[in-house]
Structure formats: C-alpha cells, structure tokens
Amino acid sequence: MKKQFKTLEKGVQFLISKNTKNLKHKKSNFFEHLIGTYNLLLFWNQDFNLCVAGLFHNIYGNKYYDPKLNIKRKEIQKLIGVEAEEIVWNFVNVERNKIVELKNKKLLVLSLANSLEQDYNLNLKTEKILTYSVQIKNIVKNNIIKNNFKNLEEIYNSIDDIFKIAEKTK
Numbered sequence: 001m002k003k004q005f006k007t008l009e010k011g012v013q014f015l016i017s018k019n020t021k022n023l024k025h026k027k028s029n030f031f032e033h034l035i036g037t038y039n040l041l042l043f044w045n046q047d048f049n050l051c052v053a054g055l056f057h058n059i060y061g062n063k064y065y066d067p068k069l070n071i072k073r074k075e076i077q078k079l080i081g082v083e084a085e086e087i088v089w090n091f092v093n094v095e096r097n098k099i100v101e102l103k104n105k106k107l108l109v110l111s112l113a114n115s116l117e118q119d120y121n122l123n124l125k126t127e128k129i130l131t132y133s134v135q136i137k138n139i140v141k142n143n144i145i146k147n148n149f150k151n152l153e154e155i156y157n158s159i160d161d162i163f164k165i166a167e168k169t170k
Contacts, residue, residue, distance in 0.1 A: 004048050007080060011055055014079055023067050026118045030067055034058075036117040041109065050106050052080045053087035054113055062092040 015031055023030035038055040046054075056076060061067055077085040087106050091114075099107050 007052060008055070011052065011080055015055070018067075018069050018071075020067065025065065033118055037110075037113045040113040040117055044109070044113070046106075046109060049081065049084040050087060050110065052084040053091070053106070054110055056080060056084070056088045057091050057110055057114060059088060060092045064096070 012035075015034060020031035020034065021029050025033045028036075034055050034057070037057055038051055041051045041054040058065055058067070059069060059071055059076060060073075061069070073085060073089060076088065080088075087110065090104070091107055091110055094102065094107065096111065099111050
C-alpha cells in the first residue's frame with residue numbers, strides 16, 4: 001500500500017511538473033481530466049495498474065489529443081511500472097473503434113472511463129456521478145468485466161438512459 005501511495009504521489013507531482021493544469025482539454029484542463037479518469041476507475045474498483053494507467057492514459061498523445069509533452073516510455077515505466085505503462089501505450093496506439101474487437105477488458109474499461117469523464121464531464125466532484133455512480137458501476141461490471149463485449153456505443157446509450165431518467169425525476 002505504501003508503494004502504491006508513493007507511485008500516486010510521484011505521478012501527480014510529475015503531471016504538475018509538466019504543467020498539465022495549463023493544458024486545455026475539452027471542458028477542463030488536462031490534469032483534471034487525468035485525475036477524473038483515475039477517480040472513475042478507482043471508484044469502479046479496478047486494479048491499481050489500471051487506475052494508474054487512467055492517470056497517465058494519454059500522456060504520450062495521439063490523434064485525438066496531443067499534449068506535446070515529449071515523454072519517453074522508459075520515464076513513465078520507471079514512474080508507474082511496466083504493466084501500467086503498457087496499458088497506457090496500448091491505449092494511445094489503438095484506434096478507438098478497434099478496442100471492442102481486441103476484447104481487452106482493461107482497454108475497454110479505460111476507454112469508457114475516459115469517454116465518460118471528457119464527454120459527460122463527469123468526475124467524483126459532480127452530483128450526477130455520485131448519484132448515479134452505482135448504476136454506472138453495474139453497467140461496467142455487467143457488460144465489460146463479465147466478458148460481454150458489446151459495442152461501446154450500446155454501453156454509452158445505457159448510461160445516457162440513466163441520466164435521461166434521472167433528469168425526468170428531478
């Protein structure tokens with residue numbers, strides 16, 4: 001547990017040192033997006049390596065978003081470990097529409113957390129994610145973790161339905 005805490009502490013310090021708070025990312029900044037993605041994975045009880053991968057999931061940049069940080073793989077491997085970095089590397093190098101075909105649970109869950117955080121601007125500070133997080137967690141658990149590799153669009157639609165129902169009941 002101490003090692004995990006140190007990894008997280010060093011990881012957050014690293015992200016801050018790279019000025020990720022000053023990089024625009026959709027509705028917030030890059031640092032907040034990375035933290036939000038990590039928090040969703042943590043809340044969904046994902047393993048430590050996947051959570052840390054969420055914290056660094058686009059550190060190298062790709063065609064969807066490039067923070068232009070010029071970071072080498074060895075540097076990130078040393079910082080977060082080889083297994084977590086491998087998830088990050090795969091995530092930035094796989095076409096989003098190919099993730100379902102790969103049937104890689106970790107990439108599927110990471111992709112879902114990434115999309116929810118940026119497209120719905122969800123993070124654990126928002127009332128919506130706290131209110132509906134159990135339902136979202138069950139969608140993740142039932143559809144991805146149990147090898148039900150649906151089209152991700154169906155999963156997102158299920159989550160959309162949760163929010164639509166919730167809005168009507170307010």
